Amino acid sequence: MKIEHPTDGPTRLPYAHDYFSTASESPQQQLLAWRNRIGHILDVPVAKSQRESGFRGTIDSYRSADLAFMDCRTDAILQTRTAARISTDSARQFVFHVLVDGQIETTTGMYPKRVSTQIKPGILALDMGQPMRMQRTDCRLLAIFLPREWLAPVLPEPESIHGHVIEYDSPLARLIPGYLAALSQTGQSTNPADFHDALKTCAMLIAAAFGKRTGRAGGTRAAARAAVFGTLRRYIEANLHEPDLSPESVLLASQLSRPTLYRLFESEGGLATYIRNRRLSQAADELRRYPNKAVVEIAYGLGFNSASDFNRAFRRAFDMSPLDFRMFTV
Template sequence: MNARVELGSTSAAAFADEPLRCAIECDTSRARAPERFEVFRNWHSSILDVGLKSGETNTFEATEKIWQLGDIAFAVIDASPDHLLRWEHKKKPAVDNWVVSVKNSRASSIADVTSRRKLGITNLTAPHACESEGRLIALFLPYDTVDASLDPEIADEDAQFLADYLILLHHNLTHLRRSNVARVAEATIHMLAAVLAPSHEKLAQAQAPIDAVITTRAIREIDAKLAYPGLSPEYLCKSVGVSRSRLYRIFEPAGGISNYIRRKRLLETRRALADSANVHSIAQIAENMGFTDPSTYSRMFKREFGLSPKEVRALGWQGMLHPGSLKMDQAGGGNPTLNTLLIGNSLGMSMSN
């Protein structure tokens, strides 16, 4: 009997450490071309009416993946951008859920990553209609999970913040373990509550996902301005809209914000040095990233990568070193929280390895 109990405990622990997998995965290509849109409509027929803005179509390409996060269903629909979908309220939906959706969640550049995201929040029992094309992310959760009115008023900045969080969460689903799911679900509900019915207490409860979104925004800004001489903690505080103390606290897992910027710049010089198509001198490559003292740069580079800039250039030009950038160090041990999970992944310190 003791052996059986021990085996059960081991199996449960192993199960908890497994990667989170899709609960449902659908693909219209499995049906005949003329029937594909009808198949897609049937996937949602009990909760929403779906139509084509352009009318009938000879074929319809779409996939849908759904992950279960506690009481939350997280759906990602990729439909052909050639078809404009119209989603409408169903008079008697099978469930009473909040639906939070992000349309046009793909972005071709950092510059349009904000303007292309459109957030929608509604309740399945309330009359509503919206349109989408391409990718649609939708989060479903029971109505009584969040105490808010059926038609909440949301500030544009709060809506954008929630859209950024859902995009970030989607990008991190592949890093989640089953043991993380409860924390992720709880933090996501806190985030929704903070946006739908804001209060000081709810904002405090949503601290982890808020920090994760701030981190992502800061990293986007760093990547865009990596060669900018004025890139500094002070600059980031102004551009991202965050206090200095909070910025420092968020980037603490990476050794601090200044250290993170320095390492990103070193990684960029390493990539350039290993690229045989880059004929700039080592000094020019370093200076382009703000390293004006060649001796100091060389010491920092060797301490970081174990090779000198000259050695990296020689190996790269001989085809023995790929110019792709290195990952940051792995995150520290201990039990991960949603905060450390999402921020760690954003900083290149994935906990899944």
């Protein structure tokens, strides 16, 4: 890895370029090498048949302060980020995945799942603080990693775009490919401070395009909507352990009309789904933090009517039982 520091001007940003390839490994070790490379944030299931056939994968990465830009090419692969993994690490950035060639199917959410299929160039938003499952064909993609706090000024409640995709079909989005091409071509030759500025500009342009598409950015009306949405989310979060928390109780507390309230949570699968999923997330956190607390006690404390109801809901959301989740995270 090469780390450089600019010698001119007042701004001195750390800058690193690194190139990784599985080509230097024997075919049987290539997929394992890839898994070791990305294993600090993602899980890569490895079947015996995959090991025997080899795996081509490269990552050309550039890091500048709190930003990263990666150009990745791989054979077909499955990569996941589970709730169990999230509970044990500190990766909470946002990532914009830009499909260049190939096809990607990404599953996010708890229940019901959201499936986003990319078959032509476009951009997928991923929140590293939320689970996802990504199945890729042979493909090339670009990835921009940025701090989540950068998104708030242009995209209130940024976690709501997790798993969403935009294509280059709006005036704002059509500006993005030019920026991405410039970043790919000039990464190593650009002054580090200039590269950081260009990467940040591109990331914020993508964030603005997501905000425009989802109606969560721009103008007084959108700001007011985001403020109300944030207030309601905080109310729900503060009352997860209240047995009477329900869409009706939120409606009463909000003083909004029913249609207005329900529209606010459409992108979350509906208000009832949002409440249930937040309770399941809280249950997952408590399973990890309180290893001696009975599962049924956690379930009843979060408003579930029975242990069996809780177990079924938890398994649908996390693809494992509460006890298995606890075993993997404690």
